[in-house]
Amino acid sequence: MEALAQPHWEALPPKVAEVLQNLARATSLEPFYLAGGTALALRLGHRISVDLDFFGPVETFDDVWRHRMIQDFGAHFSIEVPQNSPLGLVLGIEGVDVGFYTYGYEMLDPLNRLVDVPIAGIADIGLMKLDAIADRGRRKDFVDLYFIAQRVTLEQLLSLSKEKYPYDRYFVIRSLEALVEFDVADAESDLRMLVPTDWEEVKRFFVEETVRLGKKWIKPK
Numbered sequence: 001m002e003a004l005a006q007p008h009w010e011a012l013p014p015k016v017a018e019v020l021q022n023l024a025r026a027t028s029l030e031p032f033y034l035a036g037g038t039a040l041a042l043r044l045g046h047r048i049s050v051d052l053d054f055f056g057p058v059e060t061f062d063d064v065w066r067h068r069m070i071q072d073f074g075a076h077f078s079i080e081v082p083q084n085s086p087l088g089l090v091l092g093i094e095g096v097d098v099g100f101y102t103y104g105y106e107m108l109d110p111l112n113r114l115v116d117v118p119i120a121g122i123a124d125i126g127l128m129k130l131d132a133i134a135d136r137g138r139r140k141d142f143v144d145l146y147f148i149a150q151r152v153t154l155e156q157l158l159s160l161s162k163e164k165y166p167y168d169r170y171f172v173i174r175s176l177e178a179l180v181e182f183d184v185a186d187a188e189s190d191l192r193m194l195v196p197t198d199w200e201e202v203k204r205f206f207v208e209e210t211v212r213l214g215k216k217w218i219k220p221k
Contacts, residue, residue, distance in 0.1 A: 004112040004119055008045030011194060012038065016050055019077070019096045023052075024116035027072035032056040032100055033111055033118035037144055040125050042114065046147045047140075048192035052096060055103035055120075055128075061086055069100070103128075105164055122148055126157045127164045134174040139185035139199070146202045147195075154179075154209050158217060176214050179206045 009017055016038070023029065033039075036053035040046075066089050073079050073091060080092035088101040109121025120128075126148040132141045149157075161171045168174075182203055190199065 001111055001113045004114040007042045007114055011041035011045050016096050019093050021115045026076040033120050035120040037140055039119050040144050046195045052098045054100045057104045058102055123152050126152050130175045134178040137178055137185055139188040142185050172217050176210050179210045
């Protein structure tokens with residue numbers, strides 16, 4: 001696993017960076033990897049991100065595993081446990097939200113390593129962002145996907161979705177429909193951006209891309 005070149009530590013508040021750098025010293029993180037907005041911010045440096053979200057190809061977290069994680073982290077940090085269920089474990093570690101979630105899908109890009117923490121690649125993060133937008137499109141997901149699309153186009157992501165989510169026949173349609181639904185995102189506050197970004201421009205981009213891609217991907221009956 002290659003080290004992540006030139007990580008953007010400026011995208012993390014100091015306490016978040018400190019917790020991330022010490023997580024792997026507390027316990028083995030396998031088979032989990034860092035994804036979501038923080039993984040992307042470390043790669044691109046486009047915005048400030050404050051949560052550490054880990055995903056792993058496990059169906060459920062059994063009681064023994066979750067108990068071990070709580071014990072291991074509790075021996076090194078001051079922790080709280082706001083969520084502890086077979087679907088996920090969320091810890092407050094030194095005031096930083098750290099989540100571990102089940103996510104049983106194949107990785108398309110090689111993982112990179114940062115302070116012994118595996119980090120997902122841009123294409124995988126992009127597909128996870130599309131999946132999140134299809135469920136409930138938050139502003140951070142749209143903005144992150146906007147920056148991803150400058151490197152891996154939406155059309156490429158839709159093509160890759162067949163490999164990432166082979167059993168979701170309607171992923172492309174759900175994604176294209178959701179990419180122009182901004183009600184939830186419009187009601188949210190502006191993000192803390194490191195690269196100046198206009199929210200109206202982000203929305204225009206997705207509307208134009210959705211119209212273009214819809215003509216290519218959705219065949220009339």
